[in-house]
Amino acid sequence: MRKKLVLIGNGMAGVNAIEQLLKLAPHDYEITVFGSEPHPNYNRILLSSVLAGDADIQDIVINDWDWYKDNGITLHAGQTVNHIDTQRKIVKTSSGMTAEYDDLILATGSLPFMLPLPGADKEGVIAFRDIKDCQTMLEASKTYKKAVVIGGGLLGLEAARGLRNLNMDVSVVHIFKYLMERQLDETASRMLQSELEAQGMRFLLEKNTDSILGKKRVTGVRFKDGSEVEADLVVMAVGIRPNVALAKESGVEVHRGIVVNDYMETNIPNVYAVGECAEHRGVAYGLVAPLYEQGAELAKRLAGVASQGYQGSVVSTKLKVSGVNVFSAGQFSDEPGTRSVRVQDDFEGIYKKVVIKDGKVIGSVLFGDTSDGSKLFAMIRNGEDVTGREKQVLLGDSAGGNGKSGTDYVASLPDSEIICGCNGVSKGTIINAIQEKGCSSVNEIKACTKASGSCGGCKPLVADLLTLTLGADGVKTIKEGICGCTEHSRDEIVAAIRSMHLMTTKEVMNVLEWKTEEGCSKCRPALNYYLGMIWPEEHEDERESRFVNERNHANIQKDGTYSVVPRIYGGVTSPQELKRIAEVAEKYEVPMVKFTGGQRLDLLGVKKEDLPKVWADLDMPSGYAYGKALRTVKTCVGSTFCRFGTQDSIGMGIKLEKKFERLNTPAKVKLAVSGCPRNCAESSIKDFGVIAIDGGWELHVGGNGGVKVRATDLLCKVKTEEEVLEWAGAFLQYYREQAKWNERTSEWVERVGVVSIAAALEKKEDREALVARIEKTLSLTTDPWKEIIEKDKLRATFEELQAKDMTAVQH
Numbered sequence: 014m015r016k017k018l019v020l021i022g023n024g025m026a027g028v029n030a031i032e033q034l035l036k037l038a039p040h041d042y043e044i045t046v047f048g049s050e051p052h053p054n055y056n057r058i059l060l061s062s063v064l065a066g067d068a069d070i071q072d073i074v075i076n077d078w079d080w081y082k083d084n085g086i087t088l089h090a091g092q093t094v095n096h097i098d099t100q101r102k103i104v105k106t107s108s109g110m111t112a113e114y115d116d117l118i119l120a121t122g123s124l125p126f127m128l129p130l131p132g133a134d135k136e137g138v139i140a141f142r143d144i145k146d147c148q149t150m151l152e153a154s155k156t157y158k159k160a161v162v163i164g165g166g167l168l169g170l171e172a173a174r175g176l177r178n179l180n181m182d183v184s185v186v187h188i189f190k191y192l193m194e195r196q197l198d199e200t201a202s203r204m205l206q207s208e209l210e211a212q213g214m215r216f217l218l219e220k221n222t223d224s225i226l227g228k229k230r231v232t233g234v235r236f237k238d239g240s241e242v243e244a245d246l247v248v249m250a251v252g253i254r255p256n257v258a259l260a261k262e263s264g265v266e267v268h269r270g271i272v273v274n275d276y277m278e279t280n281i282p283n284v285y286a287v288g289e290c291a292e293h294r295g296v297a298y299g300l301v302a303p304l305y306e307q308g309a310e311l312a313k314r315l316a317g318v319a320s321q322g323y324q325g326s327v328v329s330t331k332l333k334v335s336g337v338n339v340f341s342a343g344q345f346s347d348e349p350g351t352r353s354v355r356v357q358d359d360f361e362g363i364y365k366k367v368v369i370k371d372g373k374v375i376g377s378v379l380f381g382d383t384s385d386g387s388k389l390f391a392m393i394r395n396g397e398d399v400t401g402r403e404k405q406v407l408l409g410d411s412a413g414g415n416g417k418s419g420t421d422y423v424a425s426l427p428d429s430e431i432i433c434g435c436n437g438v439s440k441g442t443i444i445n446a447i448q449e450k451g452c453s454s455v456n457e458i459k460a461c462t463k464a465s466g467s468c469g470g471c472k473p474l475v476a477d478l479l480t481l482t483l484g485a486d487g488v489k490t491i492k493e494g495i496c497g498c499t500e501h502s503r504d505e506i507v508a509a510i511r512s513m514h515l516m517t518t519k520e521v522m523n524v525l526e527w528k529t530e531e532g533c534s535k536c537r538p539a540l541n542y543y544l545g546m547i548w549p550e551e552h553e554d555e556r557e558s559r560f561v562n563e564r565n566h567a568n569i570q571k572d573g574t575y576s577v578v579p580r581i582y583g584g585v586t587s588p589q590e591l592k593r594i595a596e597v598a599e600k601y602e603v604p605m606v607k608f609t610g611g612q613r614l615d616l617l618g619v620k621k622e623d624l625p626k627v628w629a630d631l632d633m634p635s636g637y638a639y640g641k642a643l644r645t646v647k648t649c650v651g652s653t654f655c656r657f658g659t660q661d662s663i664g665m666g667i668k669l670e671k672k673f674e675r676l677n678t679p680a681k682v683k684l685a686v687s688g689c690p691r692n693c694a695e696s697s698i699k700d701f702g703v704i705a706i707d708g709g710w711e712l713h714v715g716g717n718g719g720v721k722v723r724a725t726d727l728l729c730k731v732k733t734e735e736e737v738l739e740w741a742g743a744f745l746q747y748y749r750e751q752a753k754w755n756e757r758t759s760e761w762v763e764r765v766g767v768v769s770i771a772a773a774l775e776k777k778e779d780r781e782a783l784v785a786r787i788e789k790t791l792s793l794t795t796d797p798w799k800e801i802i803e804k805d806k807l808r809a810t811f812e813e814l815q816a817k818d819m820t821a822v823q824h
Contacts, residue, residue: 015043018315019104019114021094021259023048025057026288026304027120028076029437033312035084041316044086045112047104051091051572052144053078058301064147064175071560075463077534091572097263099281116283116315119260119271123253123289123299128163132225138247141172150246154179157245161185161234163222165192167330169250170209176248177213180722184215184242186222186234196330196341200357201364201380208337208362217242255290255297270297275322277311287311293323300328305437329390337362340386343376343393344368351375354407367407372400387474388422391430420481423474432478433464433471443475447482454489455479460497460528495754496535498527503753506540510547518544518558534560539754542641545677546749549790562639567624570617575624577616578638579631580674583648583666583686584612590633597630609638611645611683634674634796641755643682646670647695651688651705660705662688665734669703669741675794676745676787679752679761684741697725700758701741706730710737714744714770715762723759726767728774743780746787747773 018034020027023046031044048054052070059073081088089110096105097117105111125140127133137157139149150172153160160176162169165187173183185192191202192209206216220240225247226233233243255270266272266280270292277285277293288304289297298304303326310323329342345368347353356365363381367374367389374392379385385407392399392406399406428441446452446461455475459465465472479488494500499522501509506521515521518540522532532540541558562568567575579594594614598606604618613636619627628635637644646669649655651662666686676682685696686703695718696702702713702725709732713725728744731737747770752761762770774780 016115017113018042018044018116019112020046020118020120022120022122023054024120024122026308027118028054029305030287030308030311033309034315037312037316037318046086046088047092047094048090049093050143060147061171061175064150099263119286119290120288121256121259121290124256126252126254127249128251130222130224135225135227135231136229137231138225141168141248141250153246154181158182159243160246161242161244162248162250164250167193172248172250173214184217186217186220188221190219198345198378201378204364204380253299257290268292276314277307285311294325302431327394338383340379340383342390345376345378354404365407369403372398374399374406384473391426420477423477424481432474436463438462438464443478444482453483456497495539496533498529498532498536501525507543510543516552518555542754549793566635568639574618574620577619577627578613578636579633580636581613582670583646583663585663597627601627612647641678641680643673643676645683647685649688649693655688657691658688659707660688662686662705672738678749679754680757703737712740715759717757717759726762728771739780739784742787743774743783746783
């Protein structure tokens with residue numbers, strides 16, 4: 014009988030320990046995971062990428078929902094454990110859920126430290142620690158423009174960079190005289206500051222914050238010297254502290270963190286701790302690599318594998334701050350008894366420093382070029398004697414002597430050496446992937462082990478390991494494909510589907526020799542779209558390849574309920590339609606009904622099991638608020654009511670929406686029609702915007718009002734409504750056929766240029782051919798909820814017959 018293992022905390026450290034345990038003892042435990050956030054396990058390091066707009070939430074997920082299911086793990090997301098009975102071995106959540114355990118892992122992480130300042134409880138004062146904080150910043154940036162980040166460390170600078178990308182004015186407040194003083198010396202810090210100032214950030218150094226100004230919402234920050242700075246948003250990034258309250262209340266020994274021994278055991282039998290909440294030999298670590306090392310030792314303990322236990326970690330920081338590579342490790346400041354080797358190139362923005370004491374490298378700082386970081390870190394950890402070749406350590410062969418090549422260096426590392434700090438991948442794991450699993454390229458290593466899959470800083474070392482193991486001729490140089498499962502580009506895949514008449518995602522993966530049999534969450538939806546776009550009549554949509562929102566025809570919310578948005582054409586409704594929506598909201602006890610930015614009504618908080626009945630009672634088309642499809646057509650009242658209107662924008666908007674509803678596209682598409690150049694419907698930031706002018710219409714394309722705001726480009730001017738519909742259909746179909754999966758029109762137009770798009774649509778016969786293809790696709794679409802409702806009716810009829818007369822059913 015399997016033992017029951019409960020993990021409290023769904024973060025990187027705890028889930029990594031589970032991953033390691035599954036490799037060592039895949040069938041020993043029945044595993045239950047509790048996580049306070051309503052998300053699967055994600056990479057917290059990459060939150061700044063989400064904030065900066067370089068990635069979305071899906072991109073930073075380490076283990077998706079299916080991973081838990083595939084490994085037989087019960088995940089309770091959005092559930093906070095608030096009590097542990099260590100005598101009866103039971104945990105209980107704040108909602109009353111309970112679970113028994115034989116072994117318990119505490120991986121509760123850390124909490125952001127909020128300065129106890131007057132006014133710190135005001136609206137608009139937040140930390141930067143999780144997805145919710147990210148979403149708060151994204152929302153704030155739509156309304157407010159002035160942000161102050163308190164804290165000039167790594168986290169503060171990441172937050173500042175993200176807020177700059179959101180077009181906010183950002184001031185960084187720091188109590189010390191230079192930035193990132195824990196990771197950089199003053200020279201490197203000043204170089205970093207100059208680079209960030211060039212990116213538009215402002216720095217207020219040696220400032221001690223006194224209070225937060227404002228009434229309900231923050232309006233500014235006051236300092237001890239009496240000076241002030243305006244702020245609509247204040248982000249505190251001044252540090253973290255281990256989250257130990259639950260452990261302390263449960264009788265687990267706590268100092269600064271949860272006290273553990275070398276096997277990650279607490280003072281309570283069968284209770285373990287790992288990650289930022291744990292304190293080992295008086296040290297609580299906040300970097301990823303040590304936490305993964307702890308997880309590996311804990312997995313061995315739980316699996317009954319003998320080990321020497323966790324011996325502590327020498328920490329290093331190798332990362333990218335606002336596009337600049339930085340690295341630091343050990344004691345990098347100049348102290349009595351130390352000597353340094355330095356290289357500084359202000360023209361190239363490169364600074365390197367190695368600190369040596371008693372013939373050994375004890376610390377290093379690298380700025381701009383961090384390629385030597387792993388080598389220097391190994392020297393620091395191993396206490397390597399470099400007497401007589403001190404300059405060579407930093408300058409290589411140019412300084413004289415016999416320097417080590419890249420392969421010589423990785424050959425000297427032990428198998429336990431961590432190569433990828435972001436994902437905790439050791440040299441031994443990578444060598445095994447090469448020798449046992451046949452990996453022969455950096456991309457294959459990334460797909461197999463996750464090494465180089467986050468910041469990418471370890472790619473040179475991975476490449477050296479490949480060369481060391483296979484020889485230069487054995488290493489494949491593979492270009493990036495649409496994902497790590499393939500080296501094929503979008504255009505190559507589309508060409509293969511056309512030329513070989515491939516009809517299913519399985520067929521594409523098989524014929525094009527996918528590296529992973531089932532594909533991944535990036536390629537499966539892309540292939541399903543490309544197949545449907547190319548073969549609208551023959552390809553049967555593969556629902557299992559769609560994201561969860563599209564499979565359920567509603568947007569999943571953080572509490573597990575769903576958001577239902579019926580289509581309201583052009584934002585125009587009727588009293589009867591409003592009554593019906595109100596009745597459905599009352600009948601199914603919908604907690605919130607909200608007007609959306611796209612002039613529709615959103616029913617928030619619908620239970621999953623009620624979704625079919627809600628749609629049946631609404632008897633309205635789906636607004637596709639969840640899909641990569643036409644979302645909304647926003648309109649102003651135009652000439653129907655407005656004294657400035659020159660055209661019937663409402664009528665035009667409704668025609669467009671009815672024409673193209675249910676159209677699948679590479680990414681979500683939003684349209685708008687404005688009745689005059691005053692542009693009240695915001696047509697100039699939509700994917701396809703129509704603006705009325707005297708005697709005709711302007712057609713605009715490639716706009717975006719989201720994280721990366723982009724104004725539209727003028728495509729052309731037309732005179733009639735028929736021409737608007739023709740050009741809209743031709744543009745949308747050309748976008749469908751040419752864009753990459755998940756590429757918004759704003760990105761596509763910027764990539765290929767509006768001139769080339771206008772040229773492709775210039776000839777009427779070309780437009781008519783594109784329109785014919787889009788109309789063919791549209792003729793084959795139906796509202797998905799009608800199919801589901803019909804199936805429910807058939808099922809109900811069958812069950813009724815079955816109850817009355819089994820013979821009738823057979824007949």
